[in-house]
Amino acid sequence: MVKPFIRNHQYNLLKKQIGLLQQASNTVSDPKVVESVRYSARTKIIAAFPNATELQLQTLENISTLREPEQFHHYLHALEPHLIPFSQVTGKQLHKLFPKIKKLKVPDLAAIDYRYVTYLGWVDIATNKLFLVYHLNGQVIGIEGRYTPVNKGVCFLCNRHGDVALFSAISKSKPANASPDYYKAIGNYLCVNSDVCNKNITDVTALEKFVREVAGYHES
Known part of the structure; x- marks a missing residue:
């Protein structure tokens, strides 16, 4: 088998x-x-x-x-x-991924068919935040960023033209001699509806590059 x-x-x-x-x-x-x-x-x-x-x-x-x-x-x-399903995460795990968000709103995890998930994404309209969770080399990585709806555009993950938002996240990676107030924002146009994006994404190269840049992730 x-x-x-x-x-x-x-x-x-x-x-x-x-x-x-x-x-x-x-x-x-x-x-x-x-x-x-x-x-x-x-x-x-x-x-x-x-x-x-x-x-x-x-x-x-x-x-x-x-x-x-x-x-x-x-x-x-x-x-x-x-199909290899997306490794399920619990509400408790999501809260640990985003500890600074005291009233984190999480999606209905029980309603998700994880076979058809590449990344877990959801929006908190009240705070204009977009959250993204991805498994990279055995690690669960959570990214949060500002969510700014725009007109129609092309999603950088699935390359589909449709309803997108500018997803802007602060990179955790800093140069060795960076000043204390240094920060770098990384922004990309992302599908407003992550379910739609997950149905259309055919390559994870852009997603993994984005996750590494924002999370400051380095392979050992």
């Missing part, structure tokens, strides 16, 4: 590539074009799993057999048992 090996952002990439292939299969009459799309989809999917075992790769490469609409649906459905 294949152990869970697909993270949410990888599953989103799979869905995106499968969607492109299915669309080509349904609308393009030239078999060579369809096979070109199939090859591209397969290449991108395999590249997203550089550490996959032979058995895991076999599971992914079933894309080569997809032709009919029900096969595409079955393929994605069959991958769901292989």
Whole structure:
């Protein structure tokens, strides 16, 4: 039996590539074009799993057999048992991550399907704060920042155009000779709705870079 090996952002990439292939299969009459799309989809999917075992790769490469609409649906459905859920956090853990926030409002953790979560994010409108929690190299890291709604824009995490806010956080990383009042703010446009963002993110490179910069995280 294949152990869970697909993270949410990888599953989103799979869905995106499968969607492109299915669309080509349904609308393009030239078999060579369809096979070109199939090859591209397969290449991108395999590249997203550089550490996959032979058995895991076999599971992914079933894309080569997809032709009919029900096969595409079955393929994605069959991958769901292989999803690695976001490691659940408790309300107590969240309060420890943000000790300076005395009246921290946390999301309804029991209502979350952690299989489809890359990062945990929520907004406290009363304080104009946005909170983000991410697991990085075995550590649970919490980031808080100012939340400023803007007009439509592109989210730096999922690259989707939609409702975004400027998320500005103070970096904990300081130069060796920095003065006591030194600070550096890092801002990016982020989806207002983290559920939407989690459904669209296909790469965690930007997310992990942001978390490292803000948290002052350094690998040992």
